[in-house]
Amino acid sequence: MIKPLARQFFMRVSYDGSKYSGVRWNPLKKTVESTIDKFFETYVGKQRCSLRATSRTDKGVHAASNILHLRIKDPTRAINIDHLAYLLNHYLWKEEEDIRILELIETPFFRHPVELIKQREYVYRFAIFKEILVPVSKNTTVNTVRTQALPKQGLGNIFHEKSCVTLSPPFSVDKLLESAELLSGTTNIYNCTTSDGHREMERKKMGNKSYVRDIQVEVVRGHPMLLDLQPQLADKLEFWEIHFKSQSYINKQIRRMVGLMVGYAKEEYSLEFLKKVLSGQSLSHDDILTLHRPYATFSMPPQGLFLKNVELDNEMMEEASLRNPYIDLLANLSHLNFILHKNRTTCSSKPVTLKDLTQKTQAQLSEKINLNDLTLKNKGKDAKDFSLVKTDLGVVKVSIY
Template structure:
């Protein structure tokens, strides 16, 4: 009997502090990427040939994912049926222990499906905590949010965020030394919301003055470090260090060197929340067609 190669879309999450980022890194490095561990776990399933995950959305060192995605081709030995989606999830999670990585779901997709290029949108959330400095923050929140000691002018932040919505040249919000500098800086920001968030320790009197805010951004794709730069600029507005007009002027400069380096938000509070796809691309009919 011949073997069959099957492509799966994998949904997975991770706590990014202990990894070099999501992308594969040479095994000679002291800190590996999330992709390294996903591939090592899949290789333990004894597939035919080597395993390669194609990641949909890049995240850097210290950045977390509530849900990232990747596609992977798995071919089993002759005579063995393809893994069911449920069994594949269970097997991968078994071999991922004790890493801070978990596979949430697997969906069998067509052979030409691409996790990166088929994505309709990506949503990132950046968590801000106000009311204390890093040394005073709850230990359970460390590496999961950006502590800002002073309060923020939310009205000014909302005003500045509205200026970022829509289609713009976001060159000023990209990393000046980005390897992807040749890519188009024209992006359409579909969402830029700032909403209250919660902490399960807020009932403790010691932390009663803490406030948490989610900065949510949605677009089909983002430039390298764009979300961290947008967040940093908005927080600078909230602190009174910049004005909404300054944000507008930054956009208009189209110059990454014009961005104040001190305004770059740290990676700790950034989460990739969701990668969205067209349901038709994930349907059984599409696979069989």
């Protein structure tokens, strides 16, 4: 059996986003990736592995279950998945990090991580004050009540300041449910992202059609996490959750969609205006001023947002244990790519070509990599091809140009 020269794993993690500047690696900030990467740099070696998040979360956004892609490049290293997860959790606990490894799963080495993701589910949690909790004089304006008498929107309450957002009245749950029906289904999210999101879409050359997404939106009743310790708050607050299910998202999409729903429930936007924003057409200058006017809700704070789950494609995941001629061929090509990489000169970062290998003997190649599972047959000094063998598909010829 031919084994690939690199092994891939999915690392399911949970973390408190309030302590990290997002999940993706950033050399100038502390992120979830950079924190875990320190462990592998110490115990595995920086050049022998790579780590990359499959689902991006911004600063302050939490994850109940996110997935990071781990690639081990050392073919000789034996990996005990359970032991590695235990060591990593112990390291994170010792460093007082708010990250935990839930499980490690080996994935097919020939599959790109994006192919294995079926859909992602997010949850936004918030609480609504049922009534004004402090006496207010008749001359007090609504804006004064919101900024002085009640906790400021987004700061949370006494036991949810890092995981829930509090909203002050007025608030209509019926309008919240109505907006959820409007957003659910095929939705154009062009106006639900930032300039960074638009630049990312242009860089990927996705086109305007990619803004049309299939999204499932559901509003359900939530509950306080510490109800037993503070039961008196249950009579003063209503907890709600908005669940989002989709294959992919763009920058700040969910927080802005929740902002539109909350703004409509707080009677800051009309139904016609909400439909116009979700139509995907470019907004006028007056419409933009309406979205960004003082005391209006557009983009919600990050602390109420959780990445609940990243669902995997089980059929593709099971391919990791399958053996067939096609997979053996891919493993052979993985060997060949590794050989080309290992035999490059130290003074140049450019990989060698198959033609360069014709100048080396098999003994010279064996100095850098074990060729027990792969045979490269050089057909003469001026050979125009190599033959990759050891596959049930027969001899595979790779031409040199």
